[in-house]
Amino acid sequence: MTRIGCAQLEVAEGDTSANLDRAVSAVREAAQAGVQILVLPECFLTGYVVRSEAEARGLALSVERGLKGSFESLGTHLAALENEAGRAGIVTIVGFAGHDRDGLYNAAAVLEPGRAPRCYTKTHLPWLGFDRFAKPGRDLPVFETSQGRIGVAICFDLRIPEVCRTLALRGAELIALPTNWPNGADRTPLHYVPTRASENRVFLATCNRCGEHGGVEFIGQSAIHGPDGEQLARIEREEGLIWADLDLPAARSKTRVVIPGEYETDTFATRQPGIYEP
Numbered sequence: 001m002t003r004i005g006c007a008q009l010e011v012a013e014g015d016t017s018a019n020l021d022r023a024v025s026a027v028r029e030a031a032q033a034g035v036q037i038l039v040l041p042e043c044f045l046t047g048y049v050v051r052s053e054a055e056a057r058g059l060a061l062s063v064e065r066g067l068k069g070s071f072e073s074l075g076t077h078l079a080a081l082e083n084e085a086g087r088a089g090i091v092t093i094v095g096f097a098g099h100d101r102d103g104l105y106n107a108a109a110v111l112e113p114g115r116a117p118r119c120y121t122k123t124h125l126p127w128l129g130f131d132r133f134a135k136p137g138r139d140l141p142v143f144e145t146s147q148g149r150i151g152v153a154i155c156f157d158l159r160i161p162e163v164c165r166t167l168a169l170r171g172a173e174l175i176a177l178p179t180n181w182p183n184g185a186d187r188t189p190l191h192y193v194p195t196r197a198s199e200n201r202v203f204l205a206t207c208n209r210c211g212e213h214g215g216v217e218f219i220g221q222s223a224i225h226g227p228d229g230e231q232l233a234r235i236e237r238e239e240g241l242i243w244a245d246l247d248l249p250a251a252r253s254k255t256r257v258v259i260p261g262e263y264e265t266d267t268f269a270t271r272q273p274g275i276y277e278p
Contacts, residue, residue, distance in 0.1 A: 002147050004174065004203070005035035005243040008222040008235050010211035013047035014059045020045060020077045023094060024084045026241065031088040035243050036147050038085075041209040042095040042155050042178040043106060045077055048129045049213050053104075056133040060099040065107070069118045069141040072100075078109055078117070086113040091145050093152060095178040097130050104134045108152050108178050110143050118143055120152040124160045129180070131156070142170040148248035151202075155179040158192055158206075161199075168200035169268070173251040177206040181219050189221040198229030201267060202251045210237050227251050 007026035012018040023040060030038045042048065050056045064072035074082065078096065085092040092111040099105070106122040121137025140163060142151045151167030151174070158164065158177055167175055175196070181188055189206065197204040203226055210220040220237035224244040232244035254268040 001245040002037060002248050003033070003035050003243050003245050004205050004224055005030045005033065005038045005241055006205055006207035006222045006224065006233075007038060007040050007241050008208060008210055008220055009041065009044070009239050011041065011044055011047050011209050011213070013049050013213050015047075016045055016061065016077050019047070020080060023081050027081070027084050027088050027090060027092060029241055030090055030243075033241065033243055035090060037091045037145075037150070037174070037176075038093070039176045039178060039205050039207040040092070040094040041207050042108070042180040043097045043130060044094055044178070044209065045081075045096040047213070048097065048180050049216050050130050050133070053133045056097070056104055056130050057099060059130075060097040060104055062100070063096070063098040064100045065098075065102070065105070065119055065121065069120060069139065069143070071109075071117050071119055074117060082111045082117055085111045089113050091147050091150070093150070093176045093178065095154065097134075102135060104130070105137065106131055106134045106154060107137075108154055108176075110145070110150065110152065112145050120154070122154040122157060123163065124157045126156045140166045140170070142167055142172045148173045151175045153177050155181070158188065158196060161196075164196045164200050164202070168202050172202055173248040174203045174205060174246070177204065179206055179208045181208045181221065183217050183219060186219060189219075189223060193223060194225050194229035194231070197225040197227060199267065201227040201254045201256070203227065203246050203248060210239055228256070
């Protein structure tokens with residue numbers, strides 16, 4: 001079994017040092033709880049609520065991405081969190097706003113002890129906050145880790161069915177979703193999250209922020225769901241750490257058996273990609 005944790009926290013917009021301190025504290029608390037994979041919110045290290053491109057550039061970290069989900073350089077704050085995750089022995093997934101030679105981007109770093117840091121860049125961008133000024137990513141990688149095969153999506157990516165389906169087809173056992181759900185997004189944790197887990201028969205860990213900034217209130221509701229869409233752990237709008245023990249290899253089977261030999265379904269084996277082109 002693998003213990004997955006989500007740290008639902010408030011974010012200090014534009015104060016990367018304060019957010020780093022909170023991330024370090026969350027890693028230490030997760031280590032004490034025996035967590036092996038920890039998910040933190042979208043843009044957690046930097047903040048997300050901006051109203052101009054100048055503000056977006058002001059909070060973005062200077063972090064150069066490489067090819068196929070790698071980094072060329074991490075920068076001071078991500079490197080410090082990488083060191084803490086290494087000491088704790090926890091695979092840590094943390095969101096941040098970044099900029100490099102290609103422009104502004106919304107990303108999540110996958111920090112694993114003993115391995116070079118890896119990166120997912122948000123591929124589907126709503127007209128909202130930092131994303132209005134970012135460039136979308138172009139790949140949906142699945143990361144092989146010591147704890148299992150992890151796919152990463154960010155916030156609005158969940159609303160695009162092909163994202164989780166592609167990650168599942170590429171072998172993801174767990175999909176980690178750092179997010180910034182504000183008021184008005186209540187349908188997403190209530191309906192979309194369990195649906196994406198069950199239709200792809202994967203574990204899904206969603207980690208939202210909470211609190212309020214600049215008139216924007218965030219709804220929390222971080223949760224961990226299983227391959228049948230069942231809720232395994234959840235928190236409402238307060239800060240806190242949740243976790244669940246998951247048998248990640250169970251997500252490799254896409255068969256659901258209701259009555260053996262009489263009522264069985266396999267959502268992957270019965271696919272017909274040839275008729276889906278439109």
